[in-house]
Amino acid sequence: MIPPVLELRDVTKRYGSHRKPVWALTGVSLKVRPGETLGIVGESGSGKSTLARIAVGLERPTAGAVLVNGDVNRSHNGASPIQMVFQDPASSLDPLLPIFDSVREPLAGDRSVSAEAGRTRVMRALEEVGLSHDIALRQPGGLSGGQKQRASIARALVALPPMIICDEAVTALDVSIRAQVLNLLRAVQEQHNTAFVFISHDLCTVSYMSDRIMVMYLGGVMEAGTREQLFATPAHPYTHSLLSAVPPLQQGSGARSRLRLKGDPPSVTQVPPGCRFQTRCPMADTRCRQEQPALREIAPGHHAACHYAPVPLQELEAAATAAQPTA
Amino acid sequence: MPTRIQAIAPGEGSRPVDRPAQVSMMQRIRSDSALMLGLLMCLALLIAVCLGPFLDTQDPQEMTANVLQSPSPLHWLGTDSVGRDVLARLLLGARSSLAVAVAATALALVIGVTMGIAAAYLGGWVDWTLMRIIDIVLSIPPLLLAIALLAAIGPSTPTLLLVLVLTHLPQTVRVLRVSALQVGQRAYVDSAKISRVHAVRIMLRHVLPNVRGMVIVQASIMVAHMLLVETILSFLGLGVQPPSPSLGFMVSEGRQWMELAPWVVLSPGAVIIFSVAAFTIAGHGLDRMLSSQQ
Amino acid sequence: MTRYILSRLASLPLTLLAVSILTFSILHLVPGDAVDVLGGENLSEHDRTRLRKEFGLDQALPVQFIRWLGNALHGDLGVSIRTNRPVFDEVMARIGTTVELALFSILIALLCGIAGGALATRWRGSWLDKAIMSASILGMSIPNYFAATTFILLISLYVPAFGVVSYVKFGTDPLANLQSLLFPALSLGLLAGASFCRYFRAAAEDIMRTADFVRTAKAKGASDWRTLVHHVLPNSLLPLATVAGLQFAYLIGGAVVIETIFAIPGIGQLMIASIAQRDYLVVQGCILLQTVIFVVINLIVDLLYPLLDPRVRISGER
Numbered sequence: 001m002i003p004p005v006l007e008l009r010d011v012t013k014r015y016g017s018h019r020k021p022v023w024a025l026t027g028v029s030l031k032v033r034p035g036e037t038l039g040i041v042g043e044s045g046s047g048k049s050t051l052a053r054i055a056v057g058l059e060r061p062t063a064g065a066v067l068v069n070g071d072v073n074r075s076h077n078g079a080s081p082i083q084m085v086f087q088d089p090a091s092s093l094d095p096l097l098p099i100f101d102s103v104r105e106p107l108a109g110d111r112s113v114s115a116e117a118g119r120t121r122v123m124r125a126l127e128e129v130g131l132s133h134d135i136a137l138r139q140p141g142g143l144s145g146g147q148k149q150r151a152s153i154a155r156a157l158v159a160l161p162p163m164i165i166c167d168e169a170v171t172a173l174d175v176s177i178r179a180q181v182l183n184l185l186r187a188v189q190e191q192h193n194t195a196f197v198f199i200s201h202d203l204c205t206v207s208y209m210s211d212r213i214m215v216m217y218l219g220g221v222m223e224a225g226t227r228e229q230l231f232a233t234p235a236h237p238y239t240h241s242l243l244s245a246v247p248p249l250q251q252g253s254g255a256r257s258r259l260r261l262k263g264d265p266p267s268v269t270q271v272p273p274g275c276r277f278q279t280r281c282p283m284a285d286t287r288c289r290q291e292q293p294a295l296r297e298i299a300p301g302h303h304a305a306c307h308y309a310p311v312p313l314q315e316l317e318a319a320a321t322a323a324q325p326t327a
Numbered sequence: 328m329p330t331r332i333q334a335i336a337p338g339e340g341s342r343p344v345d346r347p348a349q350v351s352m353m354q355r356i357r358s359d360s361a362l363m364l365g366l367l368m369c370l371a372l373l374i375a376v377c378l379g380p381f382l383d384t385q386d387p388q389e390m391t392a393n394v395l396q397s398p399s400p401l402h403w404l405g406t407d408s409v410g411r412d413v414l415a416r417l418l419l420g421a422r423s424s425l426a427v428a429v430a431a432t433a434l435a436l437v438i439g440v441t442m443g444i445a446a447a448y449l450g451g452w453v454d455w456t457l458m459r460i461i462d463i464v465l466s467i468p469p470l471l472l473a474i475a476l477l478a479a480i481g482p483s484t485p486t487l488l489l490v491l492v493l494t495h496l497p498q499t500v501r502v503l504r505v506s507a508l509q510v511g512q513r514a515y516v517d518s519a520k521i522s523r524v525h526a527v528r529i530m531l532r533h534v535l536p537n538v539r540g541m542v543i544v545q546a547s548i549m550v551a552h553m554l555l556v557e558t559i560l561s562f563l564g565l566g567v568q569p570p571s572p573s574l575g576f577m578v579s580e581g582r583q584w585m586e587l588a589p590w591v592v593l594s595p596g597a598v599i600i601f602s603v604a605a606f607t608i609a610g611h612g613l614d615r616m617l618s619s620q621q
Numbered sequence: 622m623t624r625y626i627l628s629r630l631a632s633l634p635l636t637l638l639a640v641s642i643l644t645f646s647i648l649h650l651v652p653g654d655a656v657d658v659l660g661g662e663n664l665s666e667h668d669r670t671r672l673r674k675e676f677g678l679d680q681a682l683p684v685q686f687i688r689w690l691g692n693a694l695h696g697d698l699g700v701s702i703r704t705n706r707p708v709f710d711e712v713m714a715r716i717g718t719t720v721e722l723a724l725f726s727i728l729i730a731l732l733c734g735i736a737g738g739a740l741a742t743r744w745r746g747s748w749l750d751k752a753i754m755s756a757s758i759l760g761m762s763i764p765n766y767f768a769a770t771t772f773i774l775l776i777s778l779y780v781p782a783f784g785v786v787s788y789v790k791f792g793t794d795p796l797a798n799l800q801s802l803l804f805p806a807l808s809l810g811l812l813a814g815a816s817f818c819r820y821f822r823a824a825a826e827d828i829m830r831t832a833d834f835v836r837t838a839k840a841k842g843a844s845d846w847r848t849l850v851h852h853v854l855p856n857s858l859l860p861l862a863t864v865a866g867l868q869f870a871y872l873i874g875g876a877v878v879i880e881t882i883f884a885i886p887g888i889g890q891l892m893i894a895s896i897a898q899r900d901y902l903v904v905q906g907c908i909l910l911q912t913v914i915f916v917v918i919n920l921i922v923d924l925l926y927p928l929l930d931p932r933v934r935i936s937g938e939r
Contacts, residue, residue, distance in 0.1 A: 082521075091515060094515040094537070096536045105524065463639040467643065470874025470875065470877065471874050473874075475644075478904065559764055562878065563881075582770055600764075604758060
């Protein structure tokens, strides 16, 4: 049996001191198989970026295990088996290095690659992302945002890693460029059968890219399932609210009315006991406030962390309207 | 299934491909008149100090009978209390002060930048301990420390250098540490870590070049300050020892004859002020240029 | 806030300990036998042995340090070779003078700095602004001994009647005292003031450019001056306090030079004279005391932070 490229087992991450802890992640588990794309959706404070950093090895979890290709020790020809494309094109590339050098960097640890072979691989990677050869000699300063992001993608794939994590990779780009870059990522996946973790706060972009989607809120997983499952039969109230924010054109299954959540998003320093989502859920009751719902399987491959999951949309809407009579 | 995307035509994104994003450095320097002034002053100083002693002037050590003469065609700035040509001594003294200041700055920067970057990158207890030590060293007024050490060990040029470096290290480390921390947060450093680049290589390849602006600013400001401190120490007799001329000591010697021959005191003073101001103005200008780049 | 105060106070003993180690080791950096240093040359062998025992110089260095520290805490810093009086007495007799000079200088520095900076900010961009900023750079480039020397020269040439009065204690004759300290304080204060001027201008400009409350005040019709005094000034006190603490260090060092030039009987002059006389125990005592003063002043400034920055008070922690 081929091990998953990436597996997180009950990963928890705490920042800050014992007295004032900040729980960025609590008990998150996931598996990504080779060639698969997992999408992670969440607002700021959901822990998605922390998850990315732990997956890629930049930080260690406070508790839990991270396995890459079934192994705790990660190695792929001297580099990390998981590469990353970052959000900000401007700070993703060293402003003083020509693009060529930046893209070549992941190959530095691989002794089997000669200078000539390395050069070929860099040029091939640049071609694949659609950057012409003369761009290789320039510094990032003269490039546009889209070009810089392409260079970052070239860097990510030059060592042919089994997995690439994209942390808000298209968020900083102009909308018109986003589609091009997304298509590029899909082309890369088809060409190399790379596994992807695609992180964004935008459900549309995530669903465009992903086979399976995980919805996160305040450091925990609220719902996880295939794209079809989440769109057709969303189970968690939070997922419902995210979907209701998607413009009708994208859904193709009839218009939904906008589901308004009450209250303000809580901060990561004040996670409420019981269900994380209680402060904004229209259906929250005493049980929700006391007992934290476990992530349980409500259908094959479909998990949700809610006492009342699967929650039908009508029930949720009714509860929301009832809570706001003047809305 | 197409495996390549066509090369992007110009016009992608918000900026055409060919337009450079930055104005050239010379243009930026020229647009800041204060910076130009500072750099020109530094240049003038360096030229005067390097070439001056070779020009056909009087011997700085030759003691003549023309004591305390006012400026004349023979002695452009007059003579001092033992008949030595003031101008010649001035040029030599300026050269030695500048040499000491520049050497001490170079040393302090090499050590301080290394420590600052290392502290920022390694973090943890290394950083904490270093900061505590710096706090302690900074609790002692630097001039007191300098005087005490020179008095105890005995004034000599190596001790002078040691003392100057020691008193300026803490501030250098602090400033560079902050800059290195900022650079360390950037995504390209994370990317290098992911690519398993060795820590030292990251510091040399990514952090150091990207803090070079701050290093240059610090260099300029430090030279100015070291000049000031060096002349104070030589005023007290703790600097470069006689018979080598030094600017501070010339002021000290000339004080007795101040009313008779004010130029003996005023000319070294003017040179000191000019030199310190040159590097200070240049340093401030460079700092402005650096901040506008961010 | 209590946590902050406690943590600042907790670092005090460690700093003082480190300072005292440094001061103690100064004597031992002197080349040559410490006995010669302490007792002068031409000692008989008998005298040497006696001195060694008396000063405990035959014991290990850490032991010597503990002994010295113990004595120091009791106020026993040894005896001056020059005057045969206890070092502690010599030093304490002069401390008031130096503190007075330092306070006078800081006062001048703050006045000049804030006034200059305020004027420059009020008319920023104008010739006045440029003139004040140029003057401040000039001020930062003048060595204190040169300023002092120039003052003396100018007075003797143009106002001989005023004269450089020799020092008189405050108790004896307040007016003469202030007159005698005026130019020394100016030599130190104007130069520090130049630094303050720049910092204040930079801080004020930053606040005026970015702070919301400045825009509100202006929208309400407040004049530039009012905005400056009532809003900008209190908020810039914090960075100014930081700089003031730093400048105080330079002031203490500079006082050494100024006291020597103007013949003011303060700790600095004592230190220089003792160096010349090789009276190293006195030198140690001077450095120790001056450093203690500096550390204490810094602590006071740090403890004043919460008062200056209302955010610290309200949030309760730093």
